[in-house]
Amino acid sequence: MEDKNNASMKAQRRRRQRVARMRNTIMMTVGIWILLSMVFCVGLTVQMIRLNHRIDELALNAVTVQQMADQMEEYKGTAKENDMQSYSLKEEGGTEDAPDGTEPESTDVIDPDNQVQEEVPQKVYLTFDDGPSENTAKILDILKEKDVKATFFVTGNEEESAKELYQRIVAEGHTLGMHSYSHKYSVIYSSLESFQDDFNRLRTYLTEITGVEPQIMRFPGGSSNQVSNIDMREFIRYVGAQGVTYYDWNVASGDATSQAYTPGELVENVMKDVVKYDTSIVLMHDASGKGTTVEALGPMIDQLKSMEVELLPITEGTRLIQQIPADSINE
Ligand SMILES: [Zn+2]
Structure with a gap:
């Protein structure tokens, strides 16, 4: 009878030990999971911050390009305005700065026929x-x-x-x-x-x-x-x-x-x-x-x-x- 009791107690202890081991294993697994997830999350966060910086940089570049384009547009506008202004000044008898000769890209007319010829006056x-x-x-x-x-x-x-x-x-x-x-x-x-x-x-x-x-x-x-x-x-x-x-x-x-x-x-x-x-x-x-x-x-x-x-x-x-x-x- 005592033997039987002993055997049953041993079996119970073993079961408890097994349960405890299983619980430990589960907890460890869960723990590792949580740890891995946290590492993963931290990694993702770092990556996200880096990407955000990159986006900011790109946005800044885009703004600079846009600003440059705007400035150029403005410059062109001003050039035209100056033109108009100088000619309205002229109408009022003021001084003016004629735009001809500055506006065209090139003043050279390339004409191979228009070469200096000997003994023909230019x-x-x-x-x-x-x-x-x-x-x-x-x-x-x-x-x-x-x-x-x-x-x-x-x-x-x-x-x-x-x-x-x-x-x-x-x-x-x-x-x-x-x-x-x-x-x-x-x-x-x-x-x-x-x-x-x-x-x-x-x-x-x-x-x-x-x-x-x-x-x-x-x-x-x-x-x-x-x-x-x-x-x-x-x-x-x-x-x-x-x-x-x-x-x-x-x-x-x-x-x-x-x-x-x-x-x-x-x-x-x-x-x-x-x-x-x-x-x-x-x-x-x-x-x-x-x-x-x-x-x-x-x-x-x-x-x-x-x-x-x-x-x-x-x-x-x-x-x-x-x-x-x-x-x-x-x-
Ligand atoms: Zn003119």
């Missing part, structure tokens, strides 16, 4: 944009004194003094070309209709004042200007349909750049390019505040004459100097 066409201005009479006086004919690409000005200047340009044998009535890029290049209005307003006005219908023009900023939001070919097509020829330039005096050239430097700028071409069309400006152009003109003509080039006004048949050639445009 042709040089002096052109003045943006007049009439307070300098027009001075320019005309110098041209008269030097017996040189040139080309004026003019804007619209209804003052009596301006009317006399348009007439004087024609009367003294120079070519009167159109530039634009308003010279406001934001207006004339805003739509084809707007361009047409400006074009016809100037053409009619000049014909009325001088009795001569202008046959040539120069686009403000040149035919390849980067200001127009509309494809320039739209305007080129229109101008062509009106029987008007446009001329750009292949020699820039630099009188419209922000760099303040001395008269001597303006002459140098012209001379170093004129030697390259059979036909040179020289860009200059007839605008208030461009006194250096007036000062440079006499010496420039003297130097050109010493090279024995022909100084001519643009007429029908003058070699086309066009940044976007008119004949490259399909009707």
